[in-house]
Amino acid sequence: MLLEVRDLHVEFTTRDGVAKAVNGVDYSVEEGETLAVLGESGSGKSVTAQAVMGILDVPPGRIAGGEILFKGRDLLRMKEEERRRIRGAEMAMIFQDALSALNPVLTVGKQLGEMYEVHRGMSRKDARAKAVELMDRVRIPAAKQRVGDYPHQFSGGMRQRIMIAMALALEPSLIIADEPTTALDVTVQAQVMDLLAELQRELNMGLILITHDLGVVADVADKIAVMYAGRIVEAAPVHEIYKAPAHPYTRGLLDSIPRLDQKGQELYAIKGLPPNLLRIPPGCAFNPRCPMAQELCRSDVPPLYPVTESPVARASACHFWKECLHG
Amino acid sequence: MAESLLEVKDLVKYYPLTQGVLFRKQVGAVKAVDGVSFGLRAGETLGIVGESGCGKSTVARMLVSLERPTAGSITYKGEDISRLSGRALKAVRRNIQMVFQDPYTSLNPRMTVGDIIGEPYEIHPEVAPKGDRRRKVQELLDVVPDLGLYINRYPHQFSGGQRQRIGIARGLALQPEIIVADEPVSALDVSVQAQVVNLLEKLQDEFGLSYVFIAHDLSIVRHISDRVGVMYLGRIVEIGTDAEIYEHxxxxxxxxxxxxxxxPDPQARAHRERIILSGDVPSPANPPSGCRFRTRCWKAQERCTTEVPLLAVPEVFTSGPAAHPSACHFAAEKRVVPHMPPQEGGRPVGKDTD
Incomplete structure (x- = not known):
């Protein structure tokens, strides 16, 4: 197993109290596998990723418990020095907004080359040559001429390619992409997603794709973990989840996508709002918005029930997953 | 064509590019909108889709007179409103209101919800005399669900979806005929988007509103629109009913x-054909000659470089759903959206409409 997150808890201390952003998340990624983490804002999907990368703001953030095993070793027990060697070289991150993730006063060549200068101790000249090679690899036209350009001189799609190039520079075994195409236009989105998927196959990397877009997920992921209020509420292979969701939240998300055959009718909408993390409802966090909620849901936190074991492992954190699956 | 409530003709907006500090010499122009025409009928929803930089938001801003067009006309009830000023402009503005994209920046953080929604009455006191305003605001809040209790709160105390409802309530305050909504749901969470779309549709039925609905999310535009216009680099390239645009x-x-x-549906995905465009949208400061899409088009030929294709029903189509305005020399029908098979084990869904 390349990465295994076990019972992770992350809290943020705020003026109004402690916000429990992540409440016991488990997931794992194998080499060459794509895990999509799906959730709305505040679901904890990005915070989990930041904890894995070790770029969580501490304080106000705090890892309150759990393990993050990377190639069998717990990252949370490592010294910062050791984590720094792993970060960038063994695992890398692609951010949503390339314009603010890149340094505006350094050329892209310099920023790409820095990876080799810092981690590999290359000379500036060699690093620059490597930067051109990388830009070619992510199909930036006229890489040689553009290596001295600054981030603002590139279009959104090209900037996102540079982000991808930077993440791939040291051929890491794990890539975490946090909403990599959300800021891009649809026609460019498709190009960037295809590129990412292709490079992943080529290098046999594990990929964690964080997104709120069910459509993007479906195109590339092997399995999905749906998060709500800091927990995974459903985990399943992509095809299974679309065919028959086993959690009312997943079902609600799928049903609220406009469909051709429902034009003119009211769209299905999940009622209410995502919960305030300072005051997560008792029992199942989704119960105030759930059409199936019963007394049990208001009192007992549902564990992640196994739905099927084989041929594929599925799990749902709903007391009534059977009814949801078949209803 | 039926009588239009709003008729936009050859609308153009150029932003000058200048050089120098003292003598600001114009060296070029960003052609944000370059000849856009469409009509909006009473009670209908016209969707406008396109990628960023295609000029759709500039069109929206011109419709509500936040920008003055460089050329062209916007006719509302037989009068060109694009050149109005002073009192006449103020009167027209009352009837065409806007809902903005970002509910976080479009509400004044120092004003209470009641003041935000009531502010239009300060500018148009004839709609609600001073003593009556509180009641009017309360009425608006009742129309827009789950805000009724919060009239004295501030925007930061609300979530994105609630804030967008405040923005919608403000847009309705003056009882306009037309609402221009610029990406009204794109900043919202998926589970909340559907709520706001449903609210917009309900309000349309209730008050007989006409919408210009601008978005980049094609499935939401299809759901809400009667007709759809597709924009690319400052021009409308194709316009028609939702079925014409999406199916044909x-x-x-x-x-x-x-x-x-x-x-999202893996089954439907397996049936579709994907066209991946190469490259990026060219700069509107220096658009390609002839057809603006030719640099990314797989059909482009010599003629596309020299001759600008006009937005008209292509000659090859005489009748049927493919016969709608399309600005391409080589227009040809191609179905790219697969029929979605009914979801297995899902909530009951209706028949496939064609």
């Missing part, structure tokens, strides 16, 4: 756009 697109750009939409 004839412009290559529309086809590429539709095929690029991520389809």
């Amino acid at each position: 697109p004839t412009h290559p750009y529309t086809q590429a756009l539709l095929s690029a939409v991520p389809v």
